[in-house]
Amino acid sequence: MQTSGLLCVLLIWTRLSSSLPSGNGSESGGDTTPLLLVSFDGFRADYLKHYTFPNLEKFFSSGLLVHELTNVFTTKTFPNHYSLVTGLYAESHGILASMMYDPATKKNFSIQNDSDPFWWNRAKPIWVSVEEAGYRAASAMWPGSDVNIQNHTLEYSFRYNSRVSFSERLGNLTQWMTENRAVKFAALYWEEPDRSGHLYGPENTKEMRRVLSEVDDLVGLLMEQLNTTGLWGKINVIITSDHGMTQCSEDRLIVLDKCVSPDSYRLVDLTPVAAIIPLKDNVTVYTNLSGCHSHMKVYLKDTLPDRLHYKNNERTQPIILVADEGWTIVKHGSLPRLGDHGYDNTLPSMHPFLAAHGPAFRPGYTMLSLNSVDLYPLMCHLIGIPPMPNNGSFARVRCVLAHEQCSELALAVGAVIGVLIILTTFTCLFRLMKNRDVSSARPFARLELDEDDDDEPLLE
């Protein structure tokens, strides 16, 4: 009994210590290796399967590749870029779409009119937390990073200008990352392949091959620049995107004017997710829209599925229309774009990918999928700052880190130890009970009878 008890304690201790993170865990302040976060807008996950990316493959071959990121609804640029840096769903951070209206203040938001802190203040992006922790942060065109958010303006940032080249954006960041009081977090945004995806449609393989080759060249430029500045291999680099892209067609139009009177509602946002405010007769507007088209779902705000994480915000309008994949909602007229995104975030075509390289990442590690909100707690861990409350989970991403014990061997050993613990615990308990009951009223006569025999029948 004493030997078994000792074995029990030893095994339980072994199991507990093997389940703990072996590195510096998720505590803050331990690791200040700089982090560079790069977004190539509209980089659909399966482009990786259909086109060649010699530079990108070189980048993740010794690092991490996540084939698909499940991003947030709406699968638009601003909501998803803000989710990546806050770990929040759109209903929580408040950047719900490219076009918004706030009924209380009567303010309007668009991607051309985005600098009012009012829209952004509900969340604290990672660059603000980094600077509040005493480090410096920088951004080149990341959506929202040129806005004063929660009374914090990022000194190292640009006002958005699409004419500034990738090379210039990157050059500024690497300079800031190699200065005396170096930047610990930098974010870099690039408009392609989104721009070409909209213009040509993702099924135009000739044009997409051309632009994706250019994007791959930019990844090559990035690695070269990091090499030249001595940062390659020393900093952690994440390359990802906000959403994918799908093909649209003139044959897949949903024309609102055919269903509902144009002066009976206000249109806040149009396609593929339309935000509608009925002006007079709410029931008629809703009824007319509900029967409008078999490829358009119509929701009253409260009936939006919970999984979209979209209804709990006052900027979510009373009626939301969601087009099926590849369908375009118009008031009237023709198809505005050959490619689009913004659709349901369960659609694979809406998903981007993620790749990473640097000392923190497990070399050659691949994952099939990850939630984009999980990136935020991972980045906070990498920089060594405490995360703000968020919808992500560090536990779901910790295995991408080199210092975490998540290898298949470790898992197999853990499983064997677990089985041993269970068997030993049972053995301990039985022996304990037997010893206690030797001088008792013998309620377990069978136990006494079988005392010298194998205990096996008791396990039946």
Ligand SMILES: [Zn+2]
């Ligand atoms: Zn985008």
